[in-house]
Amino acid sequence: MSNKILIVEDDVVFCKLLTRFLSKNNFQVMDAQNGRDALELMELNDFGFAILDYRLPDMNGIDILEKLKSKNQESKIVLITRYGDEDIATKAIDKGADAFVSKPINPDDLLSVINGLR
Amino acid sequence: MKLSISKNVHLVEPGDFEPTDHWYPRVLNSNIHPLVSYFLNLTHEQMVERYHRLHPQSDPETIKKIMSYQPQYFRWAGTDLMHVTNHEGNRKLTVIETNSCPSGQKSMPLLDLNVEQGGYKRLIEKTFKPMVDAYPEKGSLAVIYDKNPMENIGYAATVADVFGEDVFLAKFDKDDQDPPVKFDEGKMYVRNEVEKWVEIRAAFRYVTQEPWTRIPGNPKTLLLNPIEACLAGGRNKEVASAAYDRFNEEFKDKGISIFTPDTYRKVKYSELDHHFDLLGGSMVIKVPDSNAGQGVYTVVNKNELEHAKSEIDPNDDYLVQQLIHSNYSKGLDPNKSWYHVGTIPDSKGRSFAFDLRLMMHATEEGMRPLAVYSRKSRFPLNKELPEDMNSWEVYGTNLSVKGEDGWSYADERLMLFDVRNFGQLGLGVDELIKGFVQSTMAVYAIDQNAIQTFGQRESISNFTSSIQKS
Numbered sequence: 001m002s003n004k005i006l007i008v009e010d011d012v013v014f015c016k017l018l019t020r021f022l023s024k025n026n027f028q029v030m031d032a033q034n035g036r037d038a039l040e041l042m043e044l045n046d047f048g049f050a051i052l053d054y055r056l057p058d059m060n061g062i063d064i065l066e067k068l069k070s071k072n073q074e075s076k077i078v079l080i081t082r083y084g085d086e087d088i089a090t091k092a093i094d095k096g097a098d099a100f101v102s103k104p105i106n107p108d109d110l111l112s113v114i115n116g117l118r
Numbered sequence: 119m120k121l122s123i124s125k126n127v128h129l130v131e132p133g134d135f136e137p138t139d140h141w142y143p144r145v146l147n148s149n150i151h152p153l154v155s156y157f158l159n160l161t162h163e164q165m166v167e168r169y170h171r172l173h174p175q176s177d178p179e180t181i182k183k184i185m186s187y188q189p190q191y192f193r194w195a196g197t198d199l200m201h202v203t204n205h206e207g208n209r210k211l212t213v214i215e216t217n218s219c220p221s222g223q224k225s226m227p228l229l230d231l232n233v234e235q236g237g238y239k240r241l242i243e244k245t246f247k248p249m250v251d252a253y254p255e256k257g258s259l260a261v262i263y264d265k266n267p268m269e270n271i272g273y274a275a276t277v278a279d280v281f282g283e284d285v286f287l288a289k290f291d292k293d294d295q296d297p298p299v300k301f302d303e304g305k306m307y308v309r310n311e312v313e314k315w316v317e318i319r320a321a322f323r324y325v326t327q328e329p330w331t332r333i334p335g336n337p338k339t340l341l342l343n344p345i346e347a348c349l350a351g352g353r354n355k356e357v358a359s360a361a362y363d364r365f366n367e368e369f370k371d372k373g374i375s376i377f378t379p380d381t382y383r384k385v386k387y388s389e390l391d392h393h394f395d396l397l398g399g400s401m402v403i404k405v406p407d408s409n410a411g412q413g414v415y416t417v418v419n420k421n422e423l424e425h426a427k428s429e430i431d432p433n434d435d436y437l438v439q440q441l442i443h444s445n446y447s448k449g450l451d452p453n454k455s456w457y458h459v460g461t462i463p464d465s466k467g468r469s470f471a472f473d474l475r476l477m478m479h480a481t482e483e484g485m486r487p488l489a490v491y492s493r494k495s496r497f498p499l500n501k502e503l504p505e506d507m508n509s510w511e512v513y514g515t516n517l518s519v520k521g522e523d524g525w526s527y528a529d530e531r532l533m534l535f536d537v538r539n540f541g542q543l544g545l546g547v548d549e550l551i552k553g554f555v556q557s558t559m560a561v562y563a564i565d566q567n568a569i570q571t572f573g574q575r576e577s578i579s580n581f582t583s584s585i586q587k588s
Contacts, residue, residue, distance in 0.1 A: 016139070020138075080122075
């Protein structure tokens with residue numbers, strides 16, 4: 001499985017910090033702050049993993065999830081939800097998400113989830 | 119670290135500081151120039167004595183008083199200066215602007231290789247912590263910001279380390295309709311992971327954009343810097359200019375003054391043509407609260423004047439300054455004209471205009487220099503400007519570049535004060551001392567203006583006066 005990972009989250013600092021953390025853990029990380037940029041990256045790359053925020057400025061994480069899965073069924077997808085978003089998490093699993101994690105994100109815990117999907 | 123405890127809020131924990139994330143890559147591998155290190159370690163007494171030797175008419179006691187002054191509002195500042203000369207070759211460091219919430223740590227090589235957090239730590243340990251320790255308010259600590267995540271994550275991690283507690287890192291964006299920061303009766307709150315508001319006792323503020331009404335004056339939460347520092351001139355060139363004039367009037371008998379290009383305030387749009395003629399066909403037009411090189415127009419001909427006028431609001435007032443010229447010309451007034459000294463010519467004979475950013479902070483002993491770097495212009499001073507090129511390319515030193523995907527910076531024009539770059543600037547210790555003294559005077563002027571405008575800063579006046587007495 002490719003170690004290439006896509007982070008889609010509109011908070012630049014979140015992307016910066018998580019990129020740093022995952023890079024140190026031997027992932028090749030790319031990030032996008034909106035759905036449009038994420039789709040562009042998906043056209044050009046094959047991602048083994050994706051970490052998708054549900055709430056994005058131009059679309060939601062489940063839209064991206066569906067596109068990613070239709071391109072590569074093997075991609076492992078973690079959806080990030082907010083406190084109280086259980087319904088969204090359930091919907092995401094139905095649509096093919098491999099896991100979901102709720103904010104706040106502890107990077108070590110997220111890494112355990114990702115490694116568990118290999 | 120806990121990411122996204124709520125929208126645009128992260129919780130930074132002790133031990134989270136990562137040097138590679140808080141300096142430009144080029145800076146991580148640089149070594150500070152020995153002259154710069156020497157300058158940064160000079161005592162106030164050494165600098166006062168040297169400044170007096172360079173400016174014999176200046177009163178050393180007054181310079182010492184200003185250098186050891188304890189600002190109440192403006193305890194962290196960054197001055198932009200330019201190295202200029204006149205017809206007779208008298209060189210000066212002239213103040214272009216003084217900023218509250220200045221950037222600069224990410225461009226500063228380590229002064230002490232054994233202190234991994236460099237200037238971040240000096241600022242938090244020697245300026246922020248003593249203020250917070252002397253302040254009785256309850257609550258957590260926060261860093262609030264609206265840009266420059268590279269430095270602000272670094273500040274949050276340093277605050278966490280220095281205080282030994284978790285720190286909220288919250289983005290306070292001017293366009294955010296539901297920001298994670300709020301003030302209630304002067305107290306600041308940050309939204310946490312269960313959508314509850316957490317009380318903040320003290321915050322490091324890197325909020326650089328209007329509207330300033332987002333942050334109240336005289337808050338219960340201790341802020342470095344408080345908003346008054348911006349309003350009194352730290353983010354308004356017009357107000358700062360008036361403060362400099364008052365300073366110069368007050369200290370004219372002491373042989374010291376803040377050097378700035380000749381400045382005209384509250385110039386109406388309809389008066390710009392008149393000022394263009396008055397200044398001999400060149401000038402700089404500034405939007406008073408402009409920032410990061412935006413809203414500043416260098417004008418060297420009618421076309422550029424018309425272009426500038428087409429970009430600005432006809433209903434506003436502007437600050438107009440004389441242009442610091444690129445090259446000597448016989449037609450210019452020998453009593454008033456200033457020229458860029460520029461960088462040492464490179465192997466192709468090109469010399470570039472540059473500025474010098476000097477970041478300072480208030481410590482127990484008074485103002486101290488903290489970080490310093492330069493930025494040079496795109497096009498050389500001593501080559502003929504192509505007809506289709508704007509004079510900003512010769513005079514503008516800002517590194518921000520606006521592209522299709524947002525803002526980036528022109529790394530190749532950043533001049534570090536390291537072994538490799540510093541010599542190219544042609545500056546010596548004397549110029550750094552002159553620049554520092556000019557900067558302390560500018561900070562003094564703006565802080566005094568804040569006190570006159572807003573009154574004593576009650577929350578820390580006991581703290582500053584106890585340091586001053588000791």
